[in-house]
Amino acid sequence: MAMPLTRDEQLVLRHLLSGEGPEEIAATLGWPLHAVRDRTHTLITWVLDELGASGRTPSEYLPAPPPVGSEG
Helix, strand or coil, X not given: CCCCCCHHHHHHHHHHHCXXXXXXXXXXXXXXXXXXXXXXXXXXXHHHHHHHHCCCCHHHCCCCCCCCCCCC
């Protein structure tokens, strides 16, 4: 079972879910970019832990990454 998210992690998650990138979140919250990236890393780890605990693998639920060298 994953640990509960901190208030800051929940705040970053809300912004990520609204479609904002780390740079936008940092500017909106007035935080250094590294602080947002640290929390984003924690959130990714949290999600992967939750998937693992439920017996699911991320590849079942995530789209395939774009081919190397493709423009998005």
